[in-house]
Amino acid sequence: MEVSMGPHHPSTHGVFRMNVVLDGERIVKLKPVFGYLHRNHEKLGEGMTWLASMPFTDRLDYLCAMTNNWAYALAVERLTGLQPPERAEYIRVVLAELTRLLNHTCLAGFLLQDTGAMGTPLMYAFREREKILDLFEALSGSRMMCNYQRFGGCRVDVSPAWLAAARKVVDAYPRFLDEFEALVTGNEIVMARTQGVGRVAPELAVAAGVTGPMLRACGVDYDIRKVDGYGLYPRFHFRVPLGDHGDTYDRYMIRVLEMRESIGILKQAIDGIPDGPILDPKAKGRGLRPPAGEAYGRIEGPKGEIGFFLVSDGTPNPSRYRVRAPSFVNLTILEDMCLGHTVADAVVILGSIDIVLGEVDR
Numbered sequence: 001m002e003v004s005m006g007p008h009h010p011s012t013h014g015v016f017r018m019n020v021v022l023d024g025e026r027i028v029k030l031k032p033v034f035g036y037l038h039r040n041h042e043k044l045g046e047g048m049t050w051l052a053s054m055p056f057t058d059r060l061d062y063l064c065a066m067t068n069n070w071a072y073a074l075a076v077e078r079l080t081g082l083q084p085p086e087r088a089e090y091i092r093v094v095l096a097e098l099t100r101l102l103n104h105t106c107l108a109g110f111l112l113q114d115t116g117a118m119g120t121p122l123m124y125a126f127r128e129r130e131k132i133l134d135l136f137e138a139l140s141g142s143r144m145m146c147n148y149q150r151f152g153g154c155r156v157d158v159s160p161a162w163l164a165a166a167r168k169v170v171d172a173y174p175r176f177l178d179e180f181e182a183l184v185t186g187n188e189i190v191m192a193r194t195q196g197v198g199r200v201a202p203e204l205a206v207a208a209g210v211t212g213p214m215l216r217a218c219g220v221d222y223d224i225r226k227v228d229g230y231g232l233y234p235r236f237h238f239r240v241p242l243g244d245h246g247d248t249y250d251r252y253m254i255r256v257l258e259m260r261e262s263i264g265i266l267k268q269a270i271d272g273i274p275d276g277p278i279l280d281p282k283a284k285g286r287g288l289r290p291p292a293g294e295a296y297g298r299i300e301g302p303k304g305e306i307g308f309f310l311v312s313d314g315t316p317n318p319s320r321y322r323v324r325a326p327s328f329v330n331l332t333i334l335e336d337m338c339l340g341h342t343v344a345d346a347v348v349i350l351g352s353i354d355i356v357l358g359e360v361d362r
Helices: 041-045 051-057 065-080 086-114 120-140 160-184 188-194 202-207 248-272 326-331 334-338 343-353
Strands: 002-005 017-023 026-033 293-301 304-312 320-324
Touching (some): 017 343, 026 334, 026 343, 065 304, 086 120, 086 343, 160 248, 248 343, 304 326
């Protein structure tokens, strides 16, 4: 039997479709179908100024605007040689790790809802998400579409009051994680729905270009914060959690463990942030004309490697603008993860990948 799940279906996390071939309840073939949300992002980027693309990056993964901004800014900085001041680098780390907390918290809530836990886990997650969005709004003027990073630094400075509010949120986060795990992590229904479900072999994950928590859940020790050491990450002490089985339960647990590591990074960064400027004085903004050449800037986003490949011909806009989106790449092995499982399992497996259609359908 052939079943079409979506494009408007609660399991599909956006305008996305799964064409599934079943033998009874078991999946024997699955084809992901997307393109319903295509917004021509990359072609638009080639027709506008370098700076004008910054707010468009917010709309790729609209949960993670701050990290999208950073990856794009990093690519342009490699083209131009602009160097963010130390204070700006600290601010970027703080915002990136707050974004990681926000993203992983939402993933945990959505994943539990996909397993059938209606309401409570998701509302607990969104309660904590609101606290981080309030910080983003106070700093950038927007809760989600922040348009905050700039080439060579940041748009506005953080105040002592903002840092104090951020530290208050960070200090309270472990209690939320403890309570959430007490309710969820050892729950026998959650374990039955996730353990051994949607396993991914490390070899397949590497061959498919999978990155982020999905890759580390397979036991592959690869985190761009450690590998590239971009920003100021080499200054901070944190470990890279790894899974043993590569199943849905490991993908959930990796996110929980990463949130605890992010809390440690945030405490170090907030306590150590220095005084000083937040923007390279050579930064020009709208009048930017990078020298002819190409650059690729990538960071460890909450969902995996997000990167921008840019080609400059010396004009005010890119001649090539290409996005490496983790949601799209990680989604390519969905069929391999679902084969042999039931339709109900496919819903949970898709949820554990953590996709946002804004960066799948660029």
